[in-house]
Every structure is written in C-alpha cells, then in structure tokens.
Amino acid sequence: MTIVEICVEDAVGVRRARDGGADRIEICTDLSCGGLTPAFDEVASALEVAPEGGVQVLVRPRPGNFVHSREEVTRIASDIVTLSAIGRGAPVRLGFVVGVLNADDTINVDAAARLRDVAEDAPLTFHRGFDQVRDQDRGLDVLMELGYDRVLTTGGDPAVAQPGVLARLVERGGEDIIILVSGGLRAHNVAEVVAASGASEVHMRAPGVCGTDRAEVERIVSALRG
Numbered sequence: 001m002t003i004v005e006i007c008v009e010d011a012v013g014v015r016r017a018r019d020g021g022a023d024r025i026e027i028c029t030d031l032s033c034g035g036l037t038p039a040f041d042e043v044a045s046a047l048e049v050a051p052e053g054g055v056q057v058l059v060r061p062r063p064g065n066f067v068h069s070r071e072e073v074t075r076i077a078s079d080i081v082t083l084s085a086i087g088r089g090a091p092v093r094l095g096f097v098v099g100v101l102n103a104d105d106t107i108n109v110d111a112a113a114r115l116r117d118v119a120e121d122a123p124l125t126f127h128r129g130f131d132q133v134r135d136q137d138r139g140l141d142v143l144m145e146l147g148y149d150r151v152l153t154t155g156g157d158p159a160v161a162q163p164g165v166l167a168r169l170v171e172r173g174g175e176d177i178i179i180l181v182s183g184g185l186r187a188h189n190v191a192e193v194v195a196a197s198g199a200s201e202v203h204m205r206a207p208g209v210c211g212t213d214r215a216e217v218e219r220i221v222s223a224l225r226g
Contacts, residue, residue: 002194002224003053003201005180006217007031009038011045013212014055020217024053026097026203033063034128037079040086047090054093056125057083066101066129073100073111077118084122095123097152105134107142116146125150125180131157140169144176152203154183161185163196170198187219194224 005024006017014025027046028035035058046055059079061072068076080096087094096119100111107126116124126143130153133139143151155162155169161183170179178201185193185204194202202224206216 002199004217004221004224005053005056005201005203006212006220007035007203007205008046008212010042010211011049014046015049016212016214017206017217018049018051020206020214021221022051022053022217024056025050026056026058028058028060028097030063031205034060036060036063040082043083043094044086047087047092047094050092052092054095054123056095056097056123058097058127059083060097060099060127066099066127066132067103068100068108068111073108073114076100077115080115080118080122084120087122093123095119095125095149097125097127099127099129101129101132105132107133107139109142109146112143112148113146116148123149125152128152128154128182131155136165136169137172140172140177144173148177150178150180150201152180152182154181155197157183159184161193161197163193166193166197166199170200185220187216187223190220191223 003023006022007026029038030036037059059076061075098115100108102108130151155165180201180203181199182203
C-alpha cells in the first residue's frame with residue numbers, strides 16, 4: 001500500500017487531511033516559499049488530531065537556499081530539541097524534515113550528521129533541497145550512511161516528478177532509505193507516477209479554496225487504492 005503524506009500549514013489542515021484518509025502529515029508554514037518552521041503551538045495542536053502515521057515537521061529557519069550557516073544549523077538543532085520535547089507523550093509519532101547543502105551542491109555531511117544525532121531515534125527526512133544535489137546517487141549513499149529514514153525528492157526537477165530518475169533512486173535505496181516522491185502530484189497523476197517509479201510513499205498538497213481540501217485528499221487516496 002502506498003503511504004500518502006499530505007503537506008499542510010495548520011492543525012485544521014491536519015484534521016481535514018486525516019479525515020480524507022491521509023496516512024501521515026507534514027506541517028510547515030509559508031508554503032509560498034517552499035515552507036518554513038511552523039509555530040510550536042501549531043505543532044502541538046497538530047499532534048492531537050493527526051492520523052496514526054504521525055506528523056513530520058519541516059525545520060527550516062528561512063526561505064531561499066539550503067546552504068545554512070553554522071548559526072542556522074544550530075538554530076535548526078535547537079528547534080528539533082524543543083519540538084522533540086513537545087512530541088513526548090503525544091498520541092502519534094513526531095518526525096523532522098531538514099535540508100543542509102554546501103555551496104557546491106553537495107550534502108553538508110557535518111551538518112546533516114549533527115541533525116541526525118540531535119533527532120535521536122525520531123524519523124528524519126532530507127528535504128527537497130536534495131533536488132539540487134548534482135550527484136544524486138552519491139547524495140543518497142551519504143544519507144543512507146548517516147541513517148536518514150527518507151529523502152523527499154522529485155528526482156531533480158524544480159517542480160515535476162521524474163519517474164525514471166525516481167525509479168533508479170528507489171532501487172538504489174532499497175530497504176535502507178525511503179524515497180518520498182513529490183513534484184506536482186495530484187489525484188489525476190499520482191497513480192501513474194507511483195506505477196512508473198515503484199515508490200512506496202508520496203508527498204503532496206491537497207489545496208482547496210480554504211486551505212487543505214478533504215475531498216481532494218479523498219480523491220488522491222482513491223486514485224492509489226481504488
């Protein structure tokens with residue numbers, strides 16, 4: 001069964017996505033810039049109404065690139081510690097989404113390792129900054145060596161899922177890391193991308209007039225599961 005992760009901006013969106021059949025949630029704020037760290041009280045509210053698959057929190061201190069300074073990496077680490085405390089005792093599991101690159105479009109190994117350590121045993125996903133990595137095969141190997149659980153990627157395109165590249169990454173990752181497929185996915189095309197890539201998990205928005213649309217989530221789930 002393909003796991004459906006829906007990206008939302010608030011606890012209302014979490015509830016709508018859950019009621020529409022989503023398996024897991026990513027929460028962030030300011031989706032117009034690709035997402036930033038949400039308010040901590042919003043995360044606490046999200047945990048109370050999330051589906052059983054839990055909540056992933058994007059921890060990103062600013063818009064723009066993923067070449068974070070040492071101070072920014074320290075802020076990301078500090079936010080993970082604070083959010084971990086919020087997640088203790090929650091009814092569902094809390095995980096994190098981070099992305100740290102070097103100026104030469106390689107993964108910042110020292111920063112990525114630090115964040116893996118700070119997250120302890122929480123699920124940890126490398127953000128779509130991965131799409132900017134030049135050598136994605138090597139990048140995936142690095143993330144597997146560091147113990148990341150997932151990588152969120154289109155396969156390298158700025159906006160659209162690339163099934164051929166994604167299929168190669170899925171095969172390379174095997175059982176060691178999950179390729180969380182994204183990139184322009186909606187109910188009308190998600191099943192086709194999954195079939196072509198072999199992905200076990202997908203990530204997308206379900207936008208409506210007033211934020212996350214429960215009916216659109218239902219259509220996504222139906223497209224994948226009939």
